[in-house]
Each structure stands twice: as structure tokens, then as C-alpha cells.
Amino acid sequence: xxxRKRSSxxxxxxxxxxxxxxxxxxxxxxxxxxxxxTGLSLATVATVVSELLAEGLVEExxxxxxxxxxxxxxxxxxxxxxxxxxxxxxxxxxxxxxFDAALEEVGTADLTLDEHETSAEYVVDAIVRALxxxxxxxxxxxxxxxxxGVALPGLVQRGTGAISVVVPRWSWRAHDLIDQxxxxxxxxxxVENPLKAIATAELWLGTGRGTSSMIIINxxxxxxAGIALEGTVLRGATNSAGEWGHSLLVYEGRGCRCGRRGxxxxxxxxxxxxxxxxxIAPDHPAADPNLQQRDVIAALAAALDSATPDQAVxxxxxxxxxxxxxxxxxxxxxxxxxxxxxxxxxTWALGEHLLPGAHSVIRTQSPNGAASDxxxxxxxxxxxxxxxGMATVAFERFLGDVGLVTSRAPLSL
Amino acid sequence: xxxRKRSSxxxxxxxxxxxxxxxxxxxxxxxxxxxxxTGLSLATVATVVSELLAEGLVEExxxxxxxxxxxxxxxxxxxxxxxxxxxxxxxxxxxxxxFDAALEEVGTADLTLDEHETSAEYVVDAIVRALxxxxxxxxxxxxxxxxxGVALPGLVQRGTGAISVVVPRWSWRAHDLIDQxxxxxxxxxxVENPLKAIATAELWLGTGRGTSSMIIINxxxxxxAGIALEGTVLRGATNSAGEWGHSLLVYEGRGCRCGRRGxxxxxxxxxxxxxxxxxIAPDHPAADPNLQQRDVIAALAAALDSATPDQAVxxxxxxxxxxxxxxxxxxxxxxxxxxxxxxxxxTWALGEHLLPGAHSVIRTQSPNGAASDxxxxxxxxxxxxxxxGMATVAFERFLGDVGLVTSRAPLSL
Numbered sequence: 001x002x003x004r005k006r007s008s009x010x011x012x013x014x015x016x017x018x019x020x021x022x023x024x025x026x027x028x029x030x031x032x033x034x035x036x037x038t039g040l041s042l043a044t045v046a047t048v049v050s051e052l053l054a055e056g057l058v059e060e061x062x063x064x065x066x067x068x069x070x071x072x073x074x075x076x077x078x079x080x081x082x083x084x085x086x087x088x089x090x091x092x093x094x095x096x097x098x099f100d101a102a103l104e105e106v107g108t109a110d111l112t113l114d115e116h117e118t119s120a121e122y123v124v125d126a127i128v129r130a131l132x133x134x135x136x137x138x139x140x141x142x143x144x145x146x147x148x149g150v151a152l153p154g155l156v157q158r159g160t161g162a163i164s165v166v167v168p169r170w171s172w173r174a175h176d177l178i179d180q181x182x183x184x185x186x187x188x189x190x191v192e193n194p195l196k197a198i199a200t201a202e203l204w205l206g207t208g209r210g211t212s213s214m215i216i217i218n219x220x221x222x223x224x225a226g227i228a229l230e231g232t233v234l235r236g237a238t239n240s241a242g243e244w245g246h247s248l249l250v251y252e253g254r255g256c257r258c259g260r261r262g263x264x265x266x267x268x269x270x271x272x273x274x275x276x277x278x279x280i281a282p283d284h285p286a287a288d289p290n291l292q293q294r295d296v297i298a299a300l301a302a303a304l305d306s307a308t309p310d311q312a313v314x315x316x317x318x319x320x321x322x323x324x325x326x327x328x329x330x331x332x333x334x335x336x337x338x339x340x341x342x343x344x345x346x347t348w349a350l351g352e353h354l355l356p357g358a359h360s361v362i363r364t365q366s367p368n369g370a371a372s373d374x375x376x377x378x379x380x381x382x383x384x385x386x387x388x389g390m391a392t393v394a395f396e397r398f399l400g401d402v403g404l405v406t407s408r409a410p411l412s413l
Numbered sequence: 414x415x416x417r418k419r420s421s422x423x424x425x426x427x428x429x430x431x432x433x434x435x436x437x438x439x440x441x442x443x444x445x446x447x448x449x450x451t452g453l454s455l456a457t458v459a460t461v462v463s464e465l466l467a468e469g470l471v472e473e474x475x476x477x478x479x480x481x482x483x484x485x486x487x488x489x490x491x492x493x494x495x496x497x498x499x500x501x502x503x504x505x506x507x508x509x510x511x512f513d514a515a516l517e518e519v520g521t522a523d524l525t526l527d528e529h530e531t532s533a534e535y536v537v538d539a540i541v542r543a544l545x546x547x548x549x550x551x552x553x554x555x556x557x558x559x560x561x562g563v564a565l566p567g568l569v570q571r572g573t574g575a576i577s578v579v580v581p582r583w584s585w586r587a588h589d590l591i592d593q594x595x596x597x598x599x600x601x602x603x604v605e606n607p608l609k610a611i612a613t614a615e616l617w618l619g620t621g622r623g624t625s626s627m628i629i630i631n632x633x634x635x636x637x638a639g640i641a642l643e644g645t646v647l648r649g650a651t652n653s654a655g656e657w658g659h660s661l662l663v664y665e666g667r668g669c670r671c672g673r674r675g676x677x678x679x680x681x682x683x684x685x686x687x688x689x690x691x692x693i694a695p696d697h698p699a700a701d702p703n704l705q706q707r708d709v710i711a712a713l714a715a716a717l718d719s720a721t722p723d724q725a726v727x728x729x730x731x732x733x734x735x736x737x738x739x740x741x742x743x744x745x746x747x748x749x750x751x752x753x754x755x756x757x758x759x760t761w762a763l764g765e766h767l768l769p770g771a772h773s774v775i776r777t778q779s780p781n782g783a784a785s786d787x788x789x790x791x792x793x794x795x796x797x798x799x800x801x802g803m804a805t806v807a808f809e810r811f812l813g814d815v816g817l818v819t820s821r822a823p824l825s826l
Contacts, residue, residue, distance in 0.1 A: 007424065008421050008424070213650055236626060237750060237787070238785070238786065240783040241747065244746065244747050248739055251675075251736075258781070323664075326661060327661075329661075333660045334660055336651060337650060369653065
């Protein structure tokens, strides 16, 4: 693959993204403030704002008179420009979220997948039903949709031109699903893997493009890292960068569902945390493998918050903290990011308990000085960050379709 | 740190680097061939070539008449434009290499450092003596030097404006060394850590800028990875990206000289390989800790090549192969590069024995499909790749000084 040449068109495209991101994070702003926030010249901001106004993506929110001189026009994203859907497809559920063009959620629908039904037809049908239900919940017409983004729970890879989707538990591959989805949805569609989605969400709505290097770590059943360098999501040669969950923590350690042994995910994924509890207290009530993962993780969080904390749970969290800190220190050693953020449902449940200890391990175990200025925190992008991320990917694709940004190579259909 | 805006000046600068790199790898070329090799338009190549001719960096090598039409002018790098020095400073030696402007080595000098003498004065004096001796060996005048690059054996970090150098065994820090070096050398000087140097060398002279993502792995006493994405070396927030040698292979495993336990370096660095041998055969003659590392590694290579291979050595290499493959699979999981190249003196001695097995482990242990198209090989940049790399870093700095390329943020003095 030859390095893509950058053009002045790319630079204009980045200016537009910078202004949109700044406007999203400010809510309302004006041209002067946007120039300060983005580091762009006032002339560039004025040009970009004209383009965004012309495309109906930005609207004037009024005039504000501040001191002497002409009143300035307040600007905001024009949420009413249309709807964007982000769909998180897991092996056991489909969660569809609909956002307005200001990326405010306006509707949602969830659906459980029967684990025994794994045909492409079944999965496609579930995705379309969830999308339709989420749109219906907004009370707005489906024709308002500008684009749909679908995250698939596996490796979404680009080979030579073709898109290949490999979901371990599903027996079929790529094109069945993609052709059927295209036919059924009838809208501009992007597919991606969840790590690229959460990184895009963090760039648009979280830590943002203001960092030179940012890693967003997803802690759930699975574990992975979205990596953004210089404001762009790192994809890698086959779009599978960020599979930190399947890098080694313990050589020849616990079996991982990916087939390798000793992966980070086998220790800090939710099933890994429960296995640690089982190793510490095999008969612990929360260690029952028949319980739902999310219920058990919630029970662990509750136990830690109680007046007389359960010692087996305390020890489980302590070990998990050390596993997590060591595994993040590896990322710091290799990538040396400015910022590491945590997201995902295990983070929402246990993050506050894991973070201080993990941060201390990261500081101790990272190469000399590499973590001294590192910011480690919990992402401010709450909710289903995969679905939000897919909406931002679909929004970028829409911006490309109307000629406002150059392709950042989303896996479009 | 705010993301640096790219300008059209950056794009022109990249075109110039592309043409220089293409000319270096071709030896001799013409404008049409350079356009094909770089993907730039013929008009852009013509402009760039004029600029490089004007600066004396490129010269006309003659005319070649090929078939009908006007004869075309053959171009090559003008080696006589000046000299560039690259200096590899380790804890036990200084190795200075002098190159012409076509990056051909024209002189060299090596010096042993007394491990008990660790003052900044002593180290600076050794660097200057090695440089002077290397220049003297060329028979050319010191005034011909366009720049000097020095790799320091530790973390070379950028804090808020200042450069900080931390070498574990040396008791002093940064500025002592840097101020003294500047005063003594009296030439444009860049300092970097060896990983950034080998990545730059690989971009200029090895796998080149034609890959979207490349990792160059150094195997010697220490172990690390230079990472290049989209033709640019990944530096990280504090210039310490690539410290893969200090990421985990074995949780709570062997002690590493960095203070952490279980680092990759403790298993695949030369002392780590010898420790594996000692674990397998404590009384093996090559396991004597009083022997020099390089001699023992050479002895292992000889043993493998013999008609009746030493079984303890075979087992040592087999384990090392699995350690190395697993650790590279981690890099593939996280970065998903197109190319992984090996360099360094352990690679020159043992690479051919390690590579096939390691490649097979990488394929098996990388996330599904991530390594399917991965190229793994031994770098074609031979010799002291750290010194060659520092010369290329110094050369980039010189190109910046004469206004041909924008700063890629080398740590200049």
C-alpha cells in the first residue's frame, strides 16, 4: 500500500472538521471564539462557517452584543438538518440509536439476538428491525436519515478492495451480510469494528482532536483500544489496529476465547474478572457461571461500596487493578500517548474503583518518564459509545458525500 | 499539546523528501522515473528537482538517449555536497560514522568507554574524539560537515520546551551533556534515542516510505521498536514511543534492568537469550557470565550451523523464537503494521535462525487475519543502523535549515 498523498483539499477538510468539533463541544459559539478554539485564522473560520451554513449543517442562533462594536452572530450545529443512526451489533443483542445532526440522541431501540440463530438473514433482519424501531421512537420520518453506521462484533477488514467481516461465532462471512444490509436499509451505510467507532466518538465528543495522541480503552465482555494519532484513528494495514485485548499479559497464561493464551482480555474482560474471583473464592455466590456478567459486575461494585466490603471482592478488584495497570503500561511503552481514557459498561460499573490503583501501576511500570504527564481518566462520552461512535463515523461519511471532508477511509458500502 | 496544523508547505516538503528517497534508492534516475516511483506529477517532480539542483543536493549524471525523442537527463544525489556524521553512543562505546551527502559511508571510528568513568565531561570528550577521528579517516576537512546526529542510550524526551536525556547508568541529566556538546562540536547537532534513529534509517534506506505502517525491531543488548506510520516516525507525547522492549511478555516474570519484571527485553535481549541458555543448561560453556555477550551470541550461531548441533543451543533458540514471535504478535495486535523488519547485532548473528519460527508464531498468535499479509524480514540496512539513522536525522535537519523540508520535530540543539 502506497502512502496516500495529502493535498490542500485534505487541509480544507480538516479545517471544516475542526470547526464542527469545536462547535459541537461549545454548543453555541461565534467566529472569533471558533478561531481561538481551533487555532485557525479568522478568515479560514469565516470561509468554513459559510460553507457549513450553505450546507445547512450550521445555523445562526442569534446576535449577541458584547461591549462596543457590532454585535456578533452566535452559531450552533443545526440539529434539524437530519438524523444519523449508530447501531451496535453484538453477538447477543442489537442496540440502535438515532441522533440529530448535532449528535444529540433522539431515539433508541434494543433487541435481543437468539444466540442459536446465526444466519446472515436473521442478523440483517434484526439490524433493520432495531433501526426502524429506533427511528419510530423519534416520531420523525425515516426519510430524514442522512446515514447509518453499523458496528460489527469482530474484525472488519479491508483486503484488496473488498470488505471482510469475521465474527467468530457466526458461520458466514462478509458479503452476505453487507449485500443484504445495503438492499434492506437503502441508505448510505458504513460498517466498522467497535474500536474504530469508540475512537471516533472520543475524537468528536470526548477528549477531542486537541490531543496529539489518545487511546480509548473499552472494558466490557471484550476488551480493546481505539488509538487516535494527530486527530486520526489508527486503522492499520488491515483495519485491525487496537486489538490490545489480544496482546499478551501472561505468557502461556489463561486461555482466551480468541484461541491464544494469556491475552489481556482473559484478565480484564468481564469474564476474566469473574475468573479471578473464582480463583480467589471458588464458592463465592457471585462466581456462579450461570449468572449474567453484567449482574455480577454490578454486584461487585455494590459489594465494594458497602460498609463492610467483601474481602474476596476487594482482592479481585486489587488483582484486576494490577492487571489493568500493567496492560495499559504496555500501551504507554509502545505508543506513549498523551491521554488514556476508559469506556464501556465495565468501566461505568467499576471504573472509579479500578482507576486510582491502575494509574499508580501505570506510573510505576511505564518506561522512565513516559507516563509522567499522562492523563488517565474515564471518558465523558457516556451511553453506548459504540453506537455513538458509529453515528459519528456515518456523519463523517455524510460530510464526505456532500463534499465537505475528504475520505478518512471509512468502510463504506 | 495541540495537533499541529498541516500546511501546503508541509506538502511541498514531503514531495522533496519523496524525490530524495526515490533517488537514493534508485542510485541514478530521471524525472519521468521519479514521477512514477513517487506517484507525484511530472510537473511537481520537475519543480522539486530544480530546487534540489539549486541547493547542490542533486547533480546531473549525464544524458541517456532511449529510443526516439530528446535524450533525458540522468540525475543522482550529489554526494560531494558535504559530509554528515552519525554517532552511536552506548554505555560502553562510541561509534562515529561519517557519510557523504548521498549517505554513503566514507569514514568511521570506534572508541571504548570506561564503564567506571561516567561524568558528562568524559562522555562528551569521547564523542568529540570519535567524531574527529572518523572525519580524519575520510581525509576530508572537518569544515565539510553539514551536521552531526548523536544517539544517546536512554530516553531522550521533550518536556515543555527542554530536552531531557536520562541514561540509567549515568548520574547526570540532559543539559550538562547538551551544552557541552554544542560548545565542543560547533555544528548543527541533533540528539535522539536509537529507536527513532533506526526508524528514520529504515524510512530513508530500507523498506522506505512506500509502506503505510512499518515497525523496525532492534535486537541487541537492549531491545526496542521504531514505528513509522504514513512515512513519519511515531514519537509519542514525550518522544518515548517504541519502548516495546519494556512491555510485558511474562507477567511477574524475569527481572529486567529497567526495574520492571517480565519485559520483552529480559527474554529476547542478548542477556535474556543467555539467561534462557543458563536455565536450560546451567553448566554450558557459553553460559559463563564472564564472557562477552557478542562472543557468546556468535558462538550460539556457530553451534547451530555445525553438523551436530548442540541440543541446549537448539532448545535456547527454539524458546527465544517463541518469545520473539509472541512479542511481535503483540505489536501486530496493537499497531497492525504492513511490515516488520529486524535489525541490530543479535539479528545479524541469529536472525536467519530466529525468523522462520518467529514468523510462524506471529501468524498463529496475531488476531484473526491481522498478520495474513504482513511482511516480516531482516532489514537491508546493514552496519550500525543507529549511526546511519542519526546521519539521516541530521540530514533531515540540514534540509530543514536550507528551507527544503519543514520540521519533523527532531530534537535539535
